[in-house]
Amino acid sequence: MTRQIYLNDRFVAEAEARISLFDRGFLFGDGVYEVSAVIGRRLVDNDLHLARLERSLGEIGIPMPLECRAIAEVQAELVRRNRIEEGVVYLQVTRGVAEREFTFSPALVPTFVGFTQQKRITNAVSARDGIAVGVVADQRWARRDIKSVMLLAQVLAKNAVKARGCQEAWLVEDGYVTEGASSTAYIVNADGVLVSRPNSHSVLPGCTKAAILQIASDAGLHVEERLFTVAEAQVAREVFLTSASSIVTPVVRVEDMAIGNGRPGALTMRLQQIYLELAMRGPALF
Known part of the structure; x- marks a missing residue:
């Protein structure tokens, strides 16, 4: 089964997921991430992870790409589409795409990526x-x-x-x-x-x-x-x-x-x- 990736409001096949060379996450490390565990087809401590994501973004001045409830729906759909019994859901939000320059415009639209990884957790x-x-x-x-x-x-x-x-x-x-x-x-x-x-x-x-x-x-x-x-x-x-x-x-x-x-x-x-x-x-x- 081809892994499904969430990228900027769309679910796409892994081979189709593309991010710009000029994304500030790539050029400057200008972004944050979160990892939530999936155990028994259940997201674990996910409210805590989403609250931390929102806090991290706020600390560096990047707006949330979606409300927490909508992000949780994205995570759940990734788990379902990729049939993750046990593993993780990775989320990354960067400041967005612009010409390489240290300063940035507050009008940039964040890049939002989500993907899953199968991983043995409980019986590791x-x-x-x-x-x-x-x-x-x-x-x-x-x-x-x-x-x-x-x-x-x-x-x-x-x-x-x-x-x-x-x-x-x-x-x-x-x-x-x-x-x-x-x-x-x-x-x-x-x-x-x-x-x-x-x-x-x-x-x-x-x-x-x-x-x-x-x-x-x-x-x-x-x-x-x-x-x-x-x-x-x-x-x-x-x-x-x-x-x-x-x-x-x-x-x-x-x-x-x-x-x-x-x-x-x-x-x-x-x-x-x-x-x-x-x-x-x-x-x-x-």
Whole structure:
């Protein structure tokens, strides 16, 4: 089956999807994106993702291409047309098309693209067995709370740690972990306290993080939103990551240091189970 793409008010076959050479997303990285998970033919935490999309666009002065409800309809139609049982829906909005110039006209019409990717999420080996994390210096810009398409620093970080046998990179600034290259970082310390860095301009406000912290609160877990170091993580009881496309993923090694007994922690796996149970509530899209 030919994958269907949404591009500027139309659903088209993948081979027919074309964007101008002069799109500011291509020339300047002038745009933002969102990724929503599909589990059991259901969009997960999608209201949170659309709210973050609207916020990111507002922070850089790009208008929403459609209202949130209409965007959700586009996402649902992409899931149906492409028969996505499990995977992700990717959305990207750029400032639009114009001659290459650093300044821009407020009258530009945004370019809006959506597509799906099949991806194993619930039964992924990483979610079951855990992953290794490598550490690199955080070299990104100062507004990491905006989900910008400028991802070169993350690309370089992930490839650097891949060469060291790691599946994700932790970005570190001033001695503290900011976040993963494409995930939110957590530790569970020796006292059983769940620790994650608070939201600020330094980190992306994770949608899956919001859901996990709510689950933890409902379960009566002690949660602290504060900074932590790599050294603190390496002696933690458990370490894990969250993102839309990898849900709750155990971390069993940080650089060359095994976490706990080197296996996914019980609390991590319980949070993963509860999250998946909640994700499967509600009607499927097809």
